[in-house]
Amino acid sequence: MELVCPAGSPSMLHAAIEAGADSVYCGLRDETNARNFPGLNFSPAELKAAVVWAHDRGAKVLVAINTFARAGEIDTWRASVDSAAAAGADAVIVADLGVLAYAHAEHPDLRLHLSVQAAAGAPEAIGFYAQAYGVKRVVLPRVLSAPEIAALVRETDVEVEAFVYGGLCVMAEGRCALSSYATGRSPNLSGVCSPPEAVSLEETNGLLTPRLGGFMIDQVAPGAAAGYPTLCKGRFEAEGTASHLFEDPTSLNAMTLLAELRTAGVRAVKIEGRQRGKAYVARVAAAFRAALDALDRGETTAPYEARLTGLAEGGRETAGAYRKTWR
C-alpha cells in the first residue's frame, strides 16, 4: 500500500519523504485547498522545486485543489490546476465537478484523484466520477467501516485511498456548514474549519476557554487535554448535560487495521495534518512506514502501534468509523 503523507511547506515535504512517505500531498497558498491557513502551503515556484526534489527520490507529489469553486471566482481554481500541471505534479486531488471537468479537458494527462471533500462513498457515485472525468483514485469519506470499505472495493475499479491517522471528521465532508453559522466561512468554500481570525483562546487560572466567532464553544479544565477549537469538537449543554454533542476531540489511528485494509484491496493509506509540521509528519510517516514494511514481511504491526502517543488531539486515539462501535 502506498503511504500518502501531508506537507504544509517544502521543509515538511522533505521530512515526510525522508521518513518514508511514498507520496506527499500539498496545496497552493490560496483558498483552492482545504488547509488555507496563514503562512502555510506552497507558491507555484516552491511546488515546482518540490516536485523535482520528490521525483529525484522516487516519491510522488499530489496537489490538493479540493475546495469548491465559487461562482464568479472560478479562475482561481483553474489557475491552481494549471500550476499543478506546470509543476509536473503526479496527480491533483479535486472535489468540485467544474474543477474536475476543467482539469480533464485542459490537462488530459494529469491524473485525477477524487478528494474526501466529494464525500463519494458509494460505487455508483465513484463510477460516475471515473466515467465522466477519468478519475483514477477516490479518497474515501471517514464514515465507512472496514467491512463497508471491503465491499466497496469489490464493486469499483477505481483505486481506493483511506485515511488512517490524524484529524477525524465525521461530517458529510464537503457539506459541513457548521463554522459558516459562527464565522461566515466554511471548509468547503474557504478552506478552513475554524478561520483563525475568528478563534480566541482565553486562559484564566488554568481554565481554557476557546471561542469561535465570539461564541464560547468549550471550557477545558486546568491540566486537561485540549482539542482543536472547532464547533464540531465543542462541548454544549443539552437537556441539562454538557457534552461533546457532535464528536469527541480525538485523533484517528487505524494502524491496527492496516492488515485488514490491505486485504480489502485498499491501494493507499493517508495521513491527515498538513497544518501540523515537520516533527509530526516525520514521526507519523516513520511509524506507518515501519508498520507497512512489517506487513510486507508477514509480521504484525503491534510493535509500532504505541509510537504515536502524545500526538493525538485531546490526548486520545480512536479507530473511528472503521470499527463503528457506537452503532
Add this chain to the structure above:
Amino acid sequence: MRTQHWSRAAPRGDPAGVLMALRPPVEWLLSSALRRVAQRRPEVFERLGAFGDAAFLIAPDGSPVAFRLAPEGAAAGVQVRRRDDRSPCAARIEGPLGALLGLFDGSQDADAAFFSRAIRVSGDIEAVMALHNTLEAADLTLADLLGLSAPAGDVANAALRFVRQTAAAKAAWA
C-alpha cells in the same frame, strides 16, 4: 561606563531587574541574528504575509522576563521585557523554554504542545499561526537564533539536541 549603568539598574532581590539590566547584549545578539536571517533568506518572512509588522511576546515558564519578537518590518528585532509586560502585541506565547525552542526550530509539534496544554497562546490566533507556519517552513536552528556559524553553531545545535533527548528520556522514565 555601560556596565556601571547595568549594575545600577539591578536592584537586589529582583531577578527580573537583574535580567532587565543585562538586556542590551542579549537584545543585540538576538536582533542581529534575526536581521541576518532576514537578509540572507528574505523569503523566510514572506510567509508572514499581513503579519509582517506583528509583534509577539514569548514568555518561557519560570522566567521573570519575556522576549518581544518583531520578525519583520522597520522595528524588526528582539527586546527583553518583564514577564508581566502588557504593552501592545499581536499575541502572547507561553510555555517551557525547551518547548518554545522546539517550536522555533520545528522539532516539536505545535498542535500536540497545544493539546497537552504545554504551550499557551492568547491574542491574535491568526498571527500565531502565521508565525508558526513561517518558522516551520524556515528550517531555522539554534545556531541561527544565536547568530553562530560553524563550528560554534554545530556545537550549539548538538547541545540543544542533547538537552532535548535528556528531557525526553527523563519523561519516559518518570
